[in-house]
Amino acid sequence: MxxxxxFMTFAxxxxxxxIAYSAGEEEISxxxxxxxxxxxxxxxxxxxxxxxxxxxxxxxxxxxTSALTADIEPAWSPDGTRIAFATxxxxxxxxxxxxxxxxxVERVSTHPCTHFxPAWSPDGTxxxxxxxCGILTVYVFDINEKCYLDFPTFTFDNGWPAWSPDGTxxxxxAGPCVFITDPYGSNMERIDVPGHCVSPEWSPDGTxxVFxxxxxxxxxxxxxxxxxxxxxxxxxxxWSPDGTxxxxDSKRDGNSDxxxxxxxxxxAVRLTSDPGFxxxxxxxxxxxxxAFTSNRDGNNEIYLMNSDGTDQVNIxxxxxxxRDPEWCCQAYQLTESTQPEGGPHIxxxxxxxxxxxxxxxxxxxxxxxxxFVRQRVxxxxxxx
Numbered sequence: 001m002x003x004x005x006x007f008m009t010f011a012x013x014x015x016x017x018x019i020a021y022s023a024g025e026e027e028i029s030x031x032x033x034x035x036x037x038x039x040x041x042x043x044x045x046x047x048x049x050x051x052x053x054x055x056x057x058x059x060x061x062x063x064x065t066s067a068l069t070a071d072i073e074p075a076w077s078p079d080g081t082r083i084a085f086a087t088x089x090x091x092x093x094x095x096x097x098x099x100x101x102x103x104x105v106e107r108v109s110t111h112p113c114t115h116f117x118p119a120w121s122p123d124g125t126x127x128x129x130x131x132x133c134g135i136l137t138v139y140v141f142d143i144n145e146k147c148y149l150d151f152p153t154f155t156f157d158n159g160w161p162a163w164s165p166d167g168t169x170x171x172x173x174a175g176p177c178v179f180i181t182d183p184y185g186s187n188m189e190r191i192d193v194p195g196h197c198v199s200p201e202w203s204p205d206g207t208x209x210v211f212x213x214x215x216x217x218x219x220x221x222x223x224x225x226x227x228x229x230x231x232x233x234x235x236x237x238x239w240s241p242d243g244t245x246x247x248x249d250s251k252r253d254g255n256s257d258x259x260x261x262x263x264x265x266x267x268a269v270r271l272t273s274d275p276g277f278x279x280x281x282x283x284x285x286x287x288x289x290x291a292f293t294s295n296r297d298g299n300n301e302i303y304l305m306n307s308d309g310t311d312q313v314n315i316x317x318x319x320x321x322x323r324d325p326e327w328c329c330q331a332y333q334l335t336e337s338t339q340p341e342g343g344p345h346i347x348x349x350x351x352x353x354x355x356x357x358x359x360x361x362x363x364x365x366x367x368x369x370x371x372f373v374r375q376r377v378x379x380x381x382x383x384x
Contacts, residue, residue: 017056019291020064020074020083021302022049024320051085053100056289056304058315064102073117076100077124084108084118084127095129095141108141111148115139117160122167126183130159138172140183152185160198164222165206173197178211180224191224199236203243203263210237210246217248219263230265236280239263240287240307247271247281247290258292260307271309282325283307291325 049070054061065071069089076083082097093114098105109115113133120127126149131139136157140149158174171180178197181188195214202209202222210219217231231237234248247260253270256277261268272278276296283290287307294303297314300321305312316322 018053019056019302019315019325020051020053020076021316021322021325022070022072022074022085023052023316023318023322024049051083051102054315056315058313058317062102064098064100065105071096075118075120075127077120078122079124082124084120086115086118086129088114093132095127097143108143108146110141110146111139119161119163121163121183122165128161128163128170128183130161138170140170149184151183152188160200162200162202162209164202165204169222171200171202171209171211173200173211176213178209178220178224180209180222189224191220191227193218193227194229201237201239203239204241205243208243208263210239212237212248215251217246217265219265228265230263231261231268234259238282240283241285242287247283249279249281249292258290258305258309260290269309271305272312274312278303293325 048068049072050066051064051071051074052061053064064083065085067087067089069087071085071087074083074085077097080100083100084095084097086093087096092112093116094107095109095115095118096105096107108127109129111131111133113131116130116132118127118129125144126140126142128138128140130136135153135155136159137153138151138159138161140151140161141147142149154174156175158172158179161170161172163170168182169180170183171178173179175196176193178191178193178200179188180191193211193213195216197211197213200209200211207222208219209222210217212218212235215233215235216229217234217237218227218229220227230246231248231250233252234250237246237248239246244263245260246263247258249256250259251257252259255275256279257270257272257274258278258281259268259270271290272292272294274294274296276294278292278294278296281290281292284307290305290307292303292305293300294314295301297317299319301314301318302316302322302325303312303314
């Protein structure tokens with residue numbers, strides 16, 4: 001089984017209260033029957049990855065999957081009600097979805113080829129993924145219609161699809177090119193870039209796309225115009241929520257560390273300096289935290305730090321690899337007292353979930369309603 005360990009995905013929820021990730025807890029073992037009736041147990045030598053959820057401080061870890069397959073690359077739906085993930089098993093690698101407590105697991109991909117890196121559309125109705133049928137290519141699956149969109153195929157490798165914030169466009173990489181198209185593959189634009197392109201990402205306002213090519217970082221307009229190199233050494237670029245900064249990893253100082261620069265490439269600042277390998281940064285929704293992956297403790301772990309590089313904390317602390325962190329998409333809360341058997345209960349805390357303006361409006365309406373009812377009661381009493 002070949003699990004692509006060099007690809008890690010990050011995404012924060014608006015509140016950033018939870019992280020889903022995959023962790024290898026034990027190696028996959030196989031049993032065989034010998035001629036004398038005895039059994040031989042052998043290990044595959046590879047960890048059995050499962051999907052977990054944890055709080056930002058690393059507490060309250062919950063195991064959501066436990067099958068004899070490698071479950072990796074979790075991706076929260078935009079409304080936080082489902083988690084998509086890739087499962088490597090007897091059916092190859094397929095995309096499944098489940099509830100945030102691990103229940104109601106359902107296979108959504110129907111193509112027999114291997115699927116990687118599921119990415120939800122902003123409206124939660126479609127999942128784009130990279131599919132390996134000998135050639136890597138992008139497929140888009142409609143969750144409601146349960147069918148693949150008629151997306152064009154190529155004779156060369158392409159993948160790593162990224163949805164525009166409004167869901168009308170998909171950017172993906174293909175060798176020394178970036179393609180921009182609609183979800184059906186129409187109105188496709190090809191932008192040639194100097195180097196092998198990876199990890200395209202849309203700016204929060206949807207006006208620009210950043211990507212890495214040949215260990216350099218480039219930015220262009222959403223239509224492919226005004227292509228500019230903004231960094232001579234870097235990969236895994238990630239926009240800050242306000243679109244003013246870009247975090248990235250770089251080996252410019254001899255070791256892979258996390259850096260932050262302005263969106264135009266100026267004022268690059270090094271945030272990590274550990275001898276370990278730090279890479280793949282991602283901002284929290286409020287811009288105050290950055291998540292990244294590091295092997296500084298001997299194996300891949302998920303770390304959090306402040307956006308200025310201070311307070312770097314290992315939140316997984318697992319003796320084997322932890323990977324594919326994905327930030328929960330809503331302010332859901334796991335409540336111990338109401339957990340159903342087999343998984344935690346998901347509730348919606350009002351604190352931090354409703355915008356303050358809406359909360360004030362609801363409270364005002366309740367006061368008006370109470371006053372109205374009280375006046376009605378007083379009038380009824382006076383009538384009698």
